[in-house]
Amino acid sequence: MSEVMAKPAPVLAIETLTLALPALADRPHAVADVSLTIGAGETLCVVGESGSGKSMIAHAVMGLLPKAVKPAGGAIRLAGRDLLQLDEAAMQDLRGREVGMIFQEPMTSLNPVMRVADQIVETFEAHGLHSRSERQRRAVELLAEVGLPDPPRLARAYPHELSGGQRQRVMIAMALALEPKLLIADEPTTALDVTTQAQILKLIDNLRHKHGTAVLFITHDMGVVAEIADRIAVLEKGVLVEEGTVDQVLGAPNHPYTQKLLAAVPSLTPPERAPLPDSAPVLTVEGLGKVYRKRSLFGTAREVRAADDISFSLRRGETLGLVGESGSGKSTVGRCCLRLIEPDAGQIRLSSAAAGDLVLSDLKPAALRAQRKRIQMVFQDPFASLNPRQTVGRIISDGPVAHGTLRSEALAKAAELLELVGLSANAIDRYPHEFSGGQRQRIGIARALALEPDVLVADEAVSALDVSVQAQILTLIKDIQQRLGLAILFVTHDLRVAAQICDRIAVMQRGRIVEAGPTAALFAAPSHDYTRALLAAVPGAGRFGH
Known part of the structure; x- marks a missing residue:
């Protein structure tokens, strides 16, 4: 034995x-x-x-x-x-x-x-x-x-x-x-x-x-x-x-x-999408440039080109994904589009049937404030982006009030928006700390929608969330887009998320767009070495690729 x-x-x-x-x-x-x-x-x-x-x-x-x-x-x-x-x-x-x-x-x-x-x-x-x-x-x-x-x-x-x-x-x-x-x-x-x-x-x-x-x-x-x-x-x-x-x-x-x-794990295989009707772009970015000047470890100055000759357009009802590693410049581009960061070069143009054409990049501060409602942002961190001392109703209604809406009307709209993003209208009198991370991100989306924007910039909007909550928020964003016809610029480093929500992808490396195209075609046959490296590095691609 x-x-x-x-x-x-x-x-x-x-x-x-x-x-x-x-x-x-x-x-x-x-x-x-x-x-x-x-x-x-x-x-x-x-x-x-x-x-x-x-x-x-x-x-x-x-x-x-x-x-x-x-x-x-x-x-x-x-x-x-x-x-x-x-x-x-x-x-x-x-x-x-x-x-x-x-x-x-x-x-x-x-x-x-x-x-x-x-x-x-x-x-x-x-x-x-x-x-x-x-x-x-x-x-x-x-x-x-x-x-x-x-x-x-x-x-x-x-x-x-x-x-x-x-x-x-x-x-x-x-x-x-x-x-x-x-x-x-x-x-x-x-x-x-x-x-x-x-x-x-x-x-x-x-x-x-x-x-x-x-x-x-x-x-x-x-x-x-x-x-x-x-x-x-x-x-x-x-x-x-x-x-x-x-x-x-x-x-x-x-x-x-x-x-x-x-x-709930998002697949790398993009779902089938109905083609969007041909329409004029809502957002057009041409030759956008942004240079940061930094001091190195030994005190010598150096320049970092966070955005270098960036050009793209975005139509009503379309989602364009900006993807790349940290430091690729994707968040800089998103923030330049809202002029939260001032670009050094290029033009940012908004167009809509209701409000007409507008060169956002040329506006002086006073004129810019009046036009900010046309392009809004959902931030990455739902904990840091909501004022902990204000009620949810106040957080959502402050934007419309700043643009001339009566507080009572803005609060009534806030209650409607809370239901639109899957929360109860009763949440209007509660504070951010009383909600989970996924619920806070829904509040952030409601705040962005309160001004009825033409364009929504989502900067890593689901990267801080669990996969099941992430899936819920992605479904919510797609549903709201279909209902309201929003154009969405979706900034992310997560290629699985990009595959599920984006109609087109622009891949950024060191401040430049190195490859762009329809999501399914780009993921199936990437032409640039950097895109292939990003796709190969997705963890569990072999098990969760399909």
Whole structure:
């Protein structure tokens, strides 16, 4: 009889963990009776919508729970030790040494007034490791290991001098500085464009194989899950509803909630669209240019051409997608169209049967204010773009009032708009903090529609939302467009989203449009190398491409 090899003990074992929420919360527990394990060199992806409890699990492992959230049962064992029984001094010694964490937003996680290398050196100092010179040497070595160019130079840089992808690599270097047994990655690629995201995912995967690190990867992006996971755990409102291998969960999901999440993942294959009737353009941009002048790390001035000879037109009822990586200039173009940023060159022209032709780029400030209602914007962050001190009714009605509408009439219109975007008219007297992210974005859309614009500019309008909420907002935007005949300029780095909502695509790289055309034709046969690279970098393209 052959011997049965004993399975090695897991690096992390979460046993029937329950985390209690305060009395006035919408449910009693952030996490209820959850059990999970992760072995050495294994990646477990914990997925679910906002509020599912996935980040609470990560914070519980790190001993960083909010004061209002208390462990109410279970255990969290790291290499056999129950972390819930350790005092703060023991947890402080364990953080970094045995468990490292990569946070979602590196700009808020890094100290803005400390050089990059000094922040890594701090990790060694906190644990009393190495001499002063050895700490500096190890910091530069770690920057090289995570693939940063010219590590000695970047070691002397401040966080604001790095790109988003470079800052995230610094966070990974810090998390791995002491070679921990467990690495927690909490939405580490959500704010990154597809090519940078692909690089970071590959880096984390390579490092866990190299060091045998167990990885707890938290995300709501099923494409990312398909790329990096060995196993998947699905959380719904704090309850573990499904767990299994990638093929089991993504290929044959059992639970209706998992099926709903997977059904909401936008496909890279554009849907069939009815051709738009020929009509004159509502928005015409010709030769748009914008140059930013920046000072480099060593004080030398340099110019960045964020928009270089950009030309396009947009018809009534049409959606044009501006896509590209961070820094490609797409948001600059969108904001120039509203003159939130002043262009340096070119012409922006609005045309409509009701209001006639208007060269927006030539208007003086007083004349511009009167015409702003013709082109409106939906911003990326529904939390930052709504005034927290004003009611929803006031937020939506302020624009029309500024243009001469009586407040009572504007509030009545606001109530109608709330119902148009799928909210109750009763929401008019509530405040933004009383709504979810998806509901706030609906309010942002209602505010933009209050002035009855000809053109809507949506700047990454769904990138901060969960896939299921994202799908709802995309459906809403398409429905409103059909009803009102809006022309939409849709700025995004998410090619899946662009495939689902855009009639035409313009691909931007380093301030220029390198390729443009109908969405289906461009995605099926991209002609430019950069477009092909963007499409190839979409996470999970093989599994969710169709």
